[in-house]
Amino acid sequence: MVKDMKLQKFKEKNSEQKSIILFTVACVLLITGVFLYKTFANFQVIKNEDLINGSIEDPGDIYFAFYKDNKIQKEMPIKEQGYVLDEEKSYCGVTGGNDYDIKVHVTEDNMIHVSGVTTSRTKCNLYFVKGIYILGKGIPFASEGEDGLYEVTHDDSTLDGKWKITEYRYAGQDPDNYIRFNDEDWRIIGLVNVLVPQGEGSEKVEQELKL
Secondary structure, eight states: OOOOOOOOOOOOOOHHHHHHHHHHHHHHHHHHHHHHHHHHHHHHHHHHHOOOSOOOSSTTTEEEEEEETTEEESSOOOGGGTEEEOTTTOEEESSSSOOTTOEEEEOTTSOEEEEOOOSSSEEEEEEEEEEEEETTEEEEBOOTTSSEEEEEEEEOGGGTTOSEEEEEEEESSSOSOEEEETTEEEEOOEEEEEEEEEETTEEEEEEEEEO
16 A cells, blocks of 8 residues: 655755855865965975064075074074174085185174175175174184183272183194284284373373284
């Protein structure tokens, strides 16, 4: 025996609603793809170039990585912090090696000068250490036992031992402290402190270059 069956009219799904859902899903997938691509691209640039904030004359030509006491930094150490460029250790190149035709120098007013660059996307690794400027050139302090410039702190008897006086003197058998003056070669002894009369019996400690 067959029971009565009720037939219902077939209703087609709303095509407009379906289109909206598909369009929304497509947009979400597109935005997600773009975000992931850009994130990956940025990561790759940072990883490959190891770029730290620096001054670049022409974008894309020179990249700088700054090191202070062998630790990478976000900003360039400057004279006011007591740091100078270690020109012997610093180097520039494209493949990570040293291009000896490229010369890099940091001036006393904290400006970077690079010459001899012939290839784009050159990276300079600049190492900064404790030191001072003498005649406009950054001189790193020597390590104990080495020939070079030393920071010397002592009590000055002329001021009754009340002042700690810091001087900078070269020491060692053959430190690199030659300069050309009046067509003659002279050795720099260092930056030493002297008492300069100021009038009315007063004196002032000033630092002068001694040859």
